Amino acid sequence: MTMDANARQGVRPAPGGLSFVQAFLxxxxxxxxxxxxDAATANTWYAFAYAAVIGEQSVVxxxxxxxxxxxxxxxxxxxxxxxxxxSARKHPSGDRGPQCTEATIPAATVTLRQSGELAVxxxxxxxxxxxxxxxxxxxxxxxxxxxxxxxLKVCRDAGCRVAFYDRSRNSSRVWHDVRTCGxxxxxxxxxxxxxxxxxxxxxxxx
Numbered sequence: 001m002t003m004d005a006n007a008r009q010g011v012r013p014a015p016g017g018l019s020f021v022q023a024f025l026x027x028x029x030x031x032x033x034x035x036x037x038d039a040a041t042a043n044t045w046y047a048f049a050y051a052a053v054i055g056e057q058s059v060v061x062x063x064x065x066x067x068x069x070x071x072x073x074x075x076x077x078x079x080x081x082x083x084x085x086x087s088a089r090k091h092p093s094g095d096r097g098p099q100c101t102e103a104t105i106p107a108a109t110v111t112l113r114q115s116g117e118l119a120v121x122x123x124x125x126x127x128x129x130x131x132x133x134x135x136x137x138x139x140x141x142x143x144x145x146x147x148x149x150x151x152l153k154v155c156r157d158a159g160c161r162v163a164f165y166d167r168s169r170n171s172s173r174v175w176h177d178v179r180t181c182g183x184x185x186x187x188x189x190x191x192x193x194x195x196x197x198x199x200x201x202x203x204x205x206x
Contacts, residue, residue, distance in 0.1 A: 003048035008032060011176055014165035017139040018148055020053040024078075024136060025086055025154065025163035030176075036082065042075040043067075046132060053135070067131070074129035081105065081133065086161060090154040108137035157181035 005026040006013045013019035027035035027045055035045040050067040070078070084104050109125040124134035143149040151166040155176040164176040175181040 003035070003045045004052075005035060005045065005049065009162045009176070011162060011164045012167075014143075014152055015148060016142070017053050018143045018152060018165070020049055021085075021136055021139050021143070022152060022163045022165060023049045023052075024132075025082060025089070027082065028079075029086075029155075029161035029163070031159075034079070036075045036079045039070055039072045039075050042070045042078070046070060050135075053139070068127050068129075070128055070132070074132075077129050078132060081129075081136075085136075086154045086163070089152055089163065090156065090161075105137045105140065106133055108134040110134050110138050155181050 002008045005023040006019065009026045009030045009032065011022075011026070014022045023045075033041075036042045047067045081104075088104055108130070111123040111125055113121050113123070115121055122138055124131050124138065126134050140149065143152065148165075151171055153164060153166050153173065155162045155164065156174040157176075160176065160181050162176040164173070166173040
């Protein structure tokens with residue numbers, strides 16, 4: 001089982017640290033097993049995702065502590081948080097989309113340090129799931145400031161819920177893969193219209 005949550009869903013990762021948020025959302029969905037279902041898989045996933053975001057995101061300090069150890073309670077708490085963020089990203093509205101607020105991500109703390117040449121590094125604080133929440137909150141904030149947050153979406157197909165980064169010019173995508181989820185939704189809509197038309201014609205003939 002791969003712990004690259006985005007790769008196993010077959011989607012390109014979002015730019016920079018936003019890929020960590022996307023990977024967090026993609027720990028479930030698309031008919032795949034839930035990587036937060038228990039402490040063992042949650043820890044394996046987080047260690048992989050943590051190393052990836054540290055490697056990609058220069059604003060995360062080199063002195064960042066090792067990944068927190070997650071308990072079963074932590075995994076369950078993160079599952080609830082994942083559902084809240086997915087709900088906020090499933091039907092984004094407006095140019096900037098819903099923001100990550102305290103109603104979505106609990107209060108989180110990070111430590112900012114200035115290093116040479118005015119570079120600033122961040123260290124996520126807390127233990128257990130609090131560290132994960134801190135890193136998620138920080139990456140959401142960075143994505144909002146760069147106006148990339150609105151492009152992180154969750155597939156509109158209720159049976160899919162895969163998180164993807166919308167790279168279209170006008171940020172208009174609603175399916176993570178139009179050939180699968182999009183076509184399936186269009187087929188269901190077509191069948192529903194056919195049943196409605198058939199029923200209407202039957203009523204008119206009687």
